[in-house]
Amino acid sequence: MCLIAWNWQPDSETPLLLLGNRDEYFARPALPLHCWQDAEVLAGKDLQAGGTWLGIGRGGRLAALTNYRLPVVDSAPKPSRGMLTTQFLQSNSSARTYLEALAPQGAYNPFNLLLWDGEELLGLESRNQRIVTLKPGISAVSNADFDTPWPKLLRLKSALQQQCKQGQTTVEGLLPLLQDRSKAAYAELPDTGVPREIEHMLSAAFVSSAAYGTRASSILALNRQRSFFFEQTYGAQGALTATKHFFTI
Template sequence: MCLIAWNWQPASATPLLLLANRDEFYARPAAALHWWEGDQILAGQDLQAGGTWLGVSRNGRLAALTNYRTPGGARAGTPSRGELVAGFLQSSLSAADYLGTLQARAADYNPFNLLVCDGQQLLGLESRGARVLTLSAGLGAVSNADFQTPWPKLVALQNGLQTQITTGHTDTPSLQALLQDRALAPDASLPSTGVPLELERALSAAFIATPNYGTRASSVVRLGAGEVEFTEQRFDAQGLVGSTFQSFQRA
C-alpha cells in the first residue's frame, strides 16, 4: 500500500472506514481479493513473496501496510513486509501486543508503516524508529513517509474523505473516485524524497499511472460492528481489469 486514509469511530455502528491504494510494478504478480486457504483471511495476495498489503479476518481484525520511500531502494535479503499484515490477521494477540513484539525486530525489514485494528484499538507502527502510535478517533492517513506527513496527496485524500462524510456521500463509488484522482501536485508542494523530479511529480498523484509502475488496487473497507464490507478495484497499465466485493458477518 502506498496511500491509506481512514475514519476511526470506535463507538459507532461502523468503527472503521478505510480507503487505500496499493502502488506496485505492473509486472509483479498478484491475486485478486479472495478468502485465503482456511477461510479466515480476506485479502489480495502478492504472488511473489506470499504476503499481502491489506486484509481483514473473520473476527473483524484489519491490517494494512505502506512502504517507506527511501532513495537508496530496498535492501536485498530481508523478509517480506507483507508477512506482517498476514501475521496480525492470523494472530490472537491484541493490536498493542502484536506491535510490541514487532518493535524489536522492525529493523530486520525494509522500512514500513503498519496499521492494525483489533476492534478495540487502531494502532500504527513506524519501523524506522520502532515507534508505536495509538491513533485517536477521527480522520487519519499515511503514505510513504511517517504517519500524517502532509504530502499533497495525503492531505487531499483526507480532506476529500472529510467532505464526503460531512455531506453524507460515503457510498463506495464516491470514495473510489477519491482514490482514483490523477491530479499531480505543483512542484512547489512536492516532497523531496531523493528521487528525480519527474518521478516525484508522477508519484504525487493519489492514483499513479506510469508505463511500468502504478496503482494496482483501490480498496474501500467498512469494518462495521457486525458486518464487514470490502471492495477492491484492480488496474494495470491499460486501466481497470477487475472488481471484487465481499461482505460477511463478523465471527
C-alpha cells in the same frame, strides 16, 4: 498500499471506514481480493512473497501496510513486509501486543503498519520504532510517517472529511477520491531523494504509468454487525481489470 486514509469512530456502529490505493510494479504477480483457502483471511495476495498489503481476518481484525520511500533500497535479502499483515490477521494477539513485539526488530526494510484488533487502532513507524495510538477522526498514511502532510495525503484527507460530513460514504462517493490523477505542483513536492520527475508522478493519489502504478483501490467499512470490502484492480496506465466486493458476517 501506498496511500491509505480512514475515519476512526470507535463508538459508532461502523468504527472504521478505510480507503486506499496499492501502488506496485505491474510485473510483480498478485491475486486480487479473495477468501484465502489456507487461512481465515480476506485479502489480495502477493504471489512473489506470499503476503498481503491489506486484509481482514477473524473477528474483523484489519492490517494494512505501506512502504517507507527511500532513494536507495537495501539490496540485502530481507523478509517480506507483506508477511507482517498476514501474521497478524491469523493471530489472536491484540494490536498492541503484536506491535510491541515487532517494534524492536530491524529485519525488514522500512514500513508503516496499521492494525485494528476490533478494539484499538494502532500504527507502527518501523523507521522510528514508534507505536502510534490513533485518535478518532480522519487520519492517513502514505510512504512517510503517519499524517506527514504530503499534498496527495492532504487532498485525500480533506475529500474524505467532506464526504463523511455529507454522508456520501458509499463506493460511488468514495471511489473517485482514489482515482484522482491530479499531481502536485513542483514547488509542493516532498524531497524523498528520488528524481523530481518520479516524485511528480508519485504525487497523484492514483499513479499511472506503463511499468508502475496503482494496482488496486480498496474501500472497507468495518461494521459491528457486517463488514464490507470493495476492491477495484487496474493494469498499466490505469486500465480497469476487475471489480470485487464481499460482505462478511
